[in-house]
Amino acid sequence: MLGQAISEVFVYGFHMTRKEAGNPTVAVLIMLSIILTCLGVYDKIAQWAGAGTAVPVTGFANSMCSAALEHRSEGLVLGVGANMFKLAGSVIVFGVVAAFFVGIVYWIFGIGLEAHH
Amino acid sequence: MIYLWAFLVGGGICVLGQLMFDVAKLTPAHTMATLVVAGAVVDGLGFYDPLINFAGAGATVPISNFGNALVQGAITELQNDGPVGIITGIFSITSAGISAAIIFSFLAALVVRPKG
Amino acid sequence: MLHGKQTWWFDKRPVIIGAATVVGPDEGEGPLAADFDLVHPELDMQQKSWEKAERLLLEQASEMALKYAKVNKQQLQFYIGGDLMNQIISNSFAARTIGSPYLGVFGACSTSMESLAIASLIVNSGSGEYVMAGTCSHNCTAEKQFRYPTEYGSQKPPTAQYTVTGAGAAVVAKAGKGPIVECATIGKIMDLGITDPFNMGAAMAPAAVDTLQAHFNDTGRQPKDYDLIVTGDLAGVGHPIAKDLLKRDGVPIDDTVFGDCGLMIYDVEKQKVQAGGSGCGCSAVVTYGHLLKRLQQGELKRILVCATGALLSPLSYQQGETIPCIAHAVAIESPMHN
Numbered sequence: 001m002l003g004q005a006i007s008e009v010f011v012y013g014f015h016m017t018r019k020e021a022g023n024p025t026v027a028v029l030i031m032l033s034i035i036l037t038c039l040g041v042y043d044k045i046a047q048w049a050g051a052g053t054a055v056p057v058t059g060f061a062n063s064m065c066s067a068a069l070e071h072r073s074e075g076l077v078l079g080v081g082a083n084m085f086k087l088a089g090s091v092i093v094f095g096v097v098a099a100f101f102v103g104i105v106y107w108i109f110g111i112g113l114e115a116h117h
Numbered sequence: 118m119i120y121l122w123a124f125l126v127g128g129g130i131c132v133l134g135q136l137m138f139d140v141a142k143l144t145p146a147h148t149m150a151t152l153v154v155a156g157a158v159v160d161g162l163g164f165y166d167p168l169i170n171f172a173g174a175g176a177t178v179p180i181s182n183f184g185n186a187l188v189q190g191a192i193t194e195l196q197n198d199g200p201v202g203i204i205t206g207i208f209s210i211t212s213a214g215i216s217a218a219i220i221f222s223f224l225a226a227l228v229v230r231p232k233g
Numbered sequence: 234m235l236h237g238k239q240t241w242w243f244d245k246r247p248v249i250i251g252a253a254t255v256v257g258p259d260e261g262e263g264p265l266a267a268d269f270d271l272v273h274p275e276l277d278m279q280q281k282s283w284e285k286a287e288r289l290l291l292e293q294a295s296e297m298a299l300k301y302a303k304v305n306k307q308q309l310q311f312y313i314g315g316d317l318m319n320q321i322i323s324n325s326f327a328a329r330t331i332g333s334p335y336l337g338v339f340g341a342c343s344t345s346m347e348s349l350a351i352a353s354l355i356v357n358s359g360s361g362e363y364v365m366a367g368t369c370s371h372n373c374t375a376e377k378q379f380r381y382p383t384e385y386g387s388q389k390p391p392t393a394q395y396t397v398t399g400a401g402a403a404v405v406a407k408a409g410k411g412p413i414v415e416c417a418t419i420g421k422i423m424d425l426g427i428t429d430p431f432n433m434g435a436a437m438a439p440a441a442v443d444t445l446q447a448h449f450n451d452t453g454r455q456p457k458d459y460d461l462i463v464t465g466d467l468a469g470v471g472h473p474i475a476k477d478l479l480k481r482d483g484v485p486i487d488d489t490v491f492g493d494c495g496l497m498i499y500d501v502e503k504q505k506v507q508a509g510g511s512g513c514g515c516s517a518v519v520t521y522g523h524l525l526k527r528l529q530q531g532e533l534k535r536i537l538v539c540a541t542g543a544l545l546s547p548l549s550y551q552q553g554e555t556i557p558c559i560a561h562a563v564a565i566e567s568p569m570h571n
Contacts, residue, residue, distance in 0.1 A: 030214060034221045038229040042386045059149065060180055061218045062386050068226040070382035073282035080226045084219065087146055087385065092215070093179065094150040095157060096207055099187035103195055103203035111226035138388065142429070145387050230277070231373070231383045 034056035037065040048053035126172035156184030167192050168184040186210040237451025240418040247356040249565070250409040251302025254522035255294045256514070257372065257398030259358065259506070263499045266544075268523040269399075270297055276373060276398060283383075284318065285486060287371035290400035290514075291316070291327040295367050298521075302363070302404035309404070310361040311335040313351050315344040316369050316513050317396075319378065323369055331365070341542030342466050344368040345401060345422070345517035346561040350417035352405045353563070364408060369400030370512030379547055392432040392470045395506035397498060401423035401517030403525075406416050412528040415535070417565040418451060420444035422544070424557040430543075430550050433558075434471025434495075434508055437541040440558035442478040445539055449484065457488035459564070460533045463524070465516035465540030468495035468509025494540075516540040524565075531569030538563050 036042040042062050067086045071079035085092065128185070137148040156179075158166045165185040187207050194206025208215070236242040254269045261272035271293060280286040291314070299309065313333050314324040315338040328335040341345040348366035355361040373383050375396035381387050405414065423443050427436035441464045449455060456462060467475055472493040479486045494516045495509035520538050527533045539562040545554070 023201035028326060030217045031221060034218070034225055037386075038225050038386050040231070043384050051171040058187070059145070059386065060214075061222070062384070063145075064218045064260075065185045066231070066382040066384035067224055068222040069229055069231045069384055070377055072230065073284070076226075080223060084222055087381065088218070090146045090150045091153050091183065095153040095184050095187045098154040098157035098184055099207050100203060102157050102188045103207075105161065106192055107195055107203065109134045109201050139390075231283075 029058050033061040034065045037062050038069070042066070044094040060088055060091060122172040126168065127179055130181055134179075139197060152181045153184040153187075156181030157188045158184075160188040162186040174216065183214070186214075236416065237447070239421070240416055240451035241350065241354055241357075242452075243353050243357040243414055244326070244441070245357045245359075245407060246413045246415070247353045247405050247407055248409045248411045248413055248568075249403050249525065250406045250411045251298050251300070252387060252401065252403035252521040252525055253294045253297030253301060253303070254399060254401045254518040255290045256400075256518055256522075257290075258326035259395070259504060260397060260399055260498055260518065262504065265498055265519065265523045268473075268526055269518060270294075270522070273398075276371075282537045283371055283373035283377060286324065287316070287318070287323045287369055287398075287400075288326050288396070289375050290371065291323055291367060291369040291402070292330050294369070294400040295327060295331050295365060295402040298365060298367070298402040298404050302406070302409075304363050304404055306332050307555070309363050309365055311336060311355060311364045312367065313338060313348040313449065314356075314367040314402075315339050315348060317341060317375055317378070323371075324367070324396050325376075327369075333365075338511075340540075340561065341544055342370075342511055342513050342515060342557060343540040343542030343559055343561050344513045345465070345520060346417070346538055346540035346563045347419075347542075349403060349405070349414065350419065350561055353414040353417060354406050356407050359407075363404060363405075365402055365404045367400065367402035368513040368517045370396055370398065370514035370530070372396045372398045372512075375512060387426075389507055390431050391507050392429075392434065393507045394433060394466065394495060394509055395499065396466050396512035396514040397466075397510045397518065399512075399514030399518040400523035401514065403521050409569055413566045413568060414527055416452060417564070418444055418448035418562045420447070420560040420562070422492050422557045422559050424555050426555050428550070428553070428555050430545060430556065432470060433511065433543045433556065434467045434469065435474055436471075436556040437543055437558040437560070438471040438474040438478060439466055441465075441471075441475050441539050441541045441562040442468075442482070444560040444562050445479065445537075446482065446484060448537070448539075448564075452564075455488065456484065456486050456491075459489050459535050459537045461490045461524075462486070462537045462539065463492045463494055463497070463516075463519070463540070464496035465493075465560070466511040466541070467541060468511065468558050469501060470508045471541075473494060479549070494538075497523070520565075528565060528567040529569075531567050533567060534569075535564065535566045538565065541549050 071083040190209040194202030277287040352364040352366040423440040
């Protein structure tokens with residue numbers, strides 16, 4: 001619901017379509033979850049909220065931020081850089097692979113190549 | 118009204134995630150990966166856009182939208198550039214989200230320490 | 234001396250002449266707070282990393298234990314220790330500070346009794362005059378290594394346990410004033426096929442039961458010969474399971490008080506620790522901090538501490554392996570009744 005409120009701001013404030021407002025909304029939520037992670041509060045909220053904080057894209061940002069903070073002690077390159085995607089990696093890998101296959105299916109069946117929207 | 122649907126749909130997807138944690142005993146990584154793939158497939162079938170129009174942020178905020186966005190990017194480029202577009206377009210829409218997460222996480226790691 | 238199949242009987246009656254415990258903030262808010270020698274108010278202890286903080290705990294505990302034992306570093310012959318970290322680095326680096334010949338052991342959360350048993354064996358066999366046993370654990374290093382980054386919002390199920398931030402060290406000598414280490418039963422690996430690392434209590438309970446039964450068989454003793462029998466960290470889920478298993482096998486465990494360090498160190502109702510405490514530090518600080526004091530005062534005459542450990546690694550879990558567990562039991566007697 002918070003996302004919807006932010007989204008409405010983008011739609012009316014910036015005159016974007018609902019779809020276009022999707023991205024900036026997500027960006028704001030990502031920043032919010034990173035701030036909460038840095039304050040050390042995200043994990044306490046999550047113990048209570050469970051999937052309510054993990055499933056939204058805030059969970060994605062929290063996983064990257066928490067991994068980055070934790071591995072700072074191993075340096076910026078080997079610690080932060082290498083470990084940032086420890087948890088988010090699976091989401092990205094599987095998302096990309098799935099999108100790839102959907103794309104192939106669309107191409108093979110020639111779906112929507114004339115007029116998608 | 119859209120707030121109600123945003124709440125119900127977004128909440129519903131989260132409940133699905135919670136069931137995956139508690140009943141199916143899946144790890145967060147497994148659950149998120151599944152929801153992303155589900156989002157991609159639902160969009161492939163053409164149902165995700167209508168869901169966004171109907172539920173607003175209830176459909177764009179959960180991680181399933183990530184899968185939807187990846188597919189949208191791939192399809193758009195497929196239409197513009199042909200089959201190569203599938204690969205060149207995948208990250209076009211999600212770039213904002215991923216870049217924001219990387220950049221801000223990195224900056225955070227420079228100044229903040231974990232609190233345990 | 235070997236008694237039965239797997240119990241060492243210490244006929245020369247080695248004595249714990251000094252022990253110390255250092256803990257973190259959560260333990261300092263628990264019911265045993267007054268028994269610990271030093272409570273740190275912050276989890277990071279002003280160190281640059283969680284790992285450095287864990288090391289500091291052990292260095293402080295070992296230094297204080299030597300002070301209480303009135304033994305200086307040059308007199309200490311051997312140090313036996315272990316912890317949860319990969320390659321037990323907390324102990325390697327602390328041993329560097331301690332400076333004496335060092336034997337590193339890995340028993341996960343059973344390390345406290347494993348190291349105490351070995352230290353007592355060395356002293357009893359005349360192979361060393363002053364030997365120290367120590368171990369430590371830290372909530373954040375354990376989370377970072379075994380589970381998720383500490384700020385990650387993953388929801389822990391109620392069966393999960395909370396790793397104790399604490400270190401305990403004890404100096405064993407062949408004579409002196411203090412609780413006496415009578416015997417130790419070394420455990421075997423038990424693996425009943427449990428794979429869930431968020432439910433280690435259930436995985437470890439069979440190991441505790443197996444070692445306790447072996448102890449009773451080897452020594453000919455019964456639960457009533459002890460004023461208190463404690464398990465290391467079976468906590469809210471594992472402890473009732475262990476009790477049931479013992480009763481099912483006809484062991485009269487109700488003849489004595491049967492407790493668990495993981496349930497003693499925290500107020501499970503008030504503190505957010507899910508099922509209770511775990512970690513190498515759990516049994517170490519409860520035993521060396523709280524139980525030894527009760528033995529010294531004569532409130533307890535003889536106790537049996539059965540520390541339990543889950544011997545999995547993050548990789549073994551990812552590869553779908555089950556969790557092998559072990560338990561080591563040490564019997565300690567009060568100096569007041571001799």
